[in-house]
Amino acid sequence: MEHINHTHVEVNGLILHVAEIGTGPKVVLFLHGFPQIWYTWRYQMIAVAKAGYRAIAYDFRGYGLSVLPAEPEKGGFIDLVEDTIALLDTLGISKAFLVGTDLGSFPAYMIAVLYPERVTSLVSLGVPFRLPGPSDDIDLMPEGFYCKRWQTVIKNIYILFSGTKLPTAREDQEIMDMVDPSTPLPPWLSEEDLAVYASLYEKSGFRYPLQVPYRTLGIDCCGITNPKVVAPTLLIMGEKDYALSFPGIADYIKSDKLKHRVPDLETVFVEEGNHFVHEKLPEQVNELMINFLNKHSN
Secondary structure (H helix, E strand, O other), X not given: OOOOEEEEEEEOOEEEEEEXXXXXXXXXXXXXXXXXXXXXXXXXHHHHHHOOOEEEEEOOOOOOOOOOOOOXXXXXXXXXXXXXXXXXXXXXXXXXXXXEEHHXXXXXXXXXXXXXXXXXXXXXXXXXXXXXXXXXXXOOOOOOOOOOOHHHHHHHHHXXXXXXXXXXXXXXXXXXXXXXXXXXXXXXXXXXXXXXXXXXXXXXXXXXXXXXXXXXXXXXXXXXXXXXXXXXXXXXXXXOOHHHHXXXXXXXXXXXXXXXXXXXXXXXXXXXXXXXXXXXXXXXXXXHHHHHHHHOOO
């Protein structure tokens, strides 16, 4: 994309693809979701760079143009935490603002818990605080909620998860069978955008992305019994996000339990926003994000 620089950095023995724009000591590190790559942050990276920040996004290991690990079936969320910390170290960054969406919110939260000294503040889109592992707070993964491969899959995921209802297949049904092939892409996602996602997954495939998050979300990789995020945190939820259909999640967002775990929490609901709120309504999200970053940049 114009004005965004692309490099490859060796991290933990793997070559990771890194996108970057902007300069200066104030760094915003963006962590993408599934089945996304760095490109999901294209609007936000340019906006925060114009606001005076150094914006960095990278493709997780096994995603996009980053190298697939030798044993992807052994992967877990802790890999993404260690890669992110190692990337910051390699780039000489001691502390950063973290921004995560979907899958990317989990390592962002984990870093805030495990390495609080590395986090200035945190922004999460669509995912209230939770660490990977069994949870009695919210039921995130009903049976029949899964997905598989390439451009058709990416297109279908954007169609399915742009709605307000939770896409859940019957026991005898593939979730992709729920999509009417004649359904157009959302108006805010172009065929060109889809082609970018698909072309980059032609290299990496979906071996690691299906391992992390879907096969490892219920596995405890932290061992922390009373986790707490001390960094100022902004949770941005689209009012039409299908994730609000998960059992218990709406109540959890408003609960004292969440406030206890994230004491300095601000929650904003964006009207007409869906699970891809930062791509559908970039100007609104950019304004919320930059105002929050500015508030906590001193």
